[in-house]
Amino acid sequence: MKTATIGTLAAFFVINTLAFAHHGGSMYPDRETVVILEGAIIDELLYVNPHGRLLFSWTDDNGANAEWEGELSGSTELVRSGVFSDLVQSGDQVTVKGWSHNSIPRNLRVSSIVLPDGREVSLP
Amino acid sequence: MKQQFFNNLKNISHSILLITLSILTINGYAQETSLSGAWVMDDRGSWTGLLPTNSAQEVLAAFDPSTGDPSMRCVAPALIRTAESAPPFEIIEQNHQILIIYESFNVVRRVNMDGRKAPEWLPLSPVGYSVGTWQGDELVIETTHLTPHLLNDDGFPFDGGSDARIIEKYKVTGDRLEVEFSVEDPTNLQGEMATRIFTYDRLPDAMFFHYHCDPLDATGWRLPTTENPLRDLLQWLELRPSIPE
Structure with missing residues (x-):
């Protein structure tokens, strides 16, 4: 199932202002519309400061495959929240949820990841 | 007996x-x-009076967040954006100075409490030169000698230099710390001052980490993808630091 779901899920996602670090949110202003990318294939998790990066590819319903990039909190915030660098491996099939960048296409602020074993991990 | x-x-x-x-x-x-101890962000508040001048509006319009934010090259984002970071910070009160140590970008600020004034030759820097005074139970800090930087991640410019300064007011109530930032910058602000209040919670037994930030990691990511890949590539090459042979 490789569908992108865009919906208003504000009731399920508490907007965590602490997660914005020095990116106060203006690059990802619409926090109520959550983009859900099922069947994303992990390329790499870059566990670095000032922001982590999740590189992955995703194929839409028309079969078009494209590379995506997800912004995460910095590694110090991730480790403080119990999210470690072994969260995902290259080749893992996951669901990525997040908020769209206001100008860069295929770029999300990642709010959570559904891992291959079905666990959903919220990210700071 | x-x-x-x-x-x-x-x-x-x-x-x-x-x-x-x-x-x-x-x-x-x-x-x-006591101000001393560890603090972590609770509420970032919002700006009042952040009205750009015409020249600031031009800077804002031209700002490209994918390339124009120095912090993405591991350059500490100056006072206010460091203070709004998610990682905690620690305040250490001494007689002659107050140290403010942010985990974010390993920024250390020294607030002079003994009346020492900045020498004329002092270079500008992201943390500037700070002088603190107690006004009742409120610590008031005036900071000058600041380098130009961003007040927001939308690219709102702060001019630094001799005409611009930042005033902070710190007040502790129980386990809450309120910090009011006021910015004076006639080059970029229409009004006299823009103000924003942050609120922090005391963080007992805080653990601090070293903030490792390598510009090669920070800029060596996948190319920023916009509708103009050639421009993206050129911008990326310009930003990427030179690699020693």
Whole structure:
């Protein structure tokens, strides 16, 4: 199932202002519309400061495959929240949820990841 | 004789108890009002009076967040954006200075409390030169000698230099710290001042980490993808630091 779901899920996602670090949110202003990318294939998790990066590819319903990039909190915030660098491996099939960048296409602020074993991990 | 001995012992015990209670009370009050300790962001508030001049509007319009934010090259994002970071910070009060140590970008600020003024030759920097004074139970810090930087991640410019300064007011109430930032920058602000209030929670037993930030990691990511890949590539090449041979 490789569908992108865009919906208003504000009731399920508490907007965590602490997660914005020095990116106060203006690059990802619409926090109520959550983009859900099922069947994303992990390329790499870059566990670095000032922001982590999740590189992955995703194929839409028309079969078009494209590379995506997800912004995460910095590694110090991730480790403080119990999210470690072994969260995902290259080749893992996951669901990525997040908020769209206001100008860069295929770029999300990642709010959570559904891992291959079905666990959903919220990210700071 | 025996009764008098016990009466004396009782009086001494009461005195010790009173002294102990007094010390605990004083310590408790000092703890409640002390800036010293670790703090973590609770509420970032929002700007009031952040009205750009015409020249600032031009800068804002031209700002490209994918390439124009120096912090993405591991350059510390100056006072206010460091203070709004998610990682905690620590305040250490000394007689001659107050140290503010942010985990974010390993920024260390020294607030001079002994009246020393900045020498004329002092270079500008992201943390500038800070002088603090106590006004009642409020710490007021004036910072000058700041380099140009961004007030927001949308690219709102701060000019730094001799015309611009930042005033901070710190007040502790129990385990809450309120910090009011006021910015003076006639080059970029229409009004006299823009203000924003951050609120922090005390963080007992805080663990701090070293903030490792490598520009090669920070800029060596996948190319920013916009509708103009050639421009993206050129911008990326320009930003990427030179690699020693």
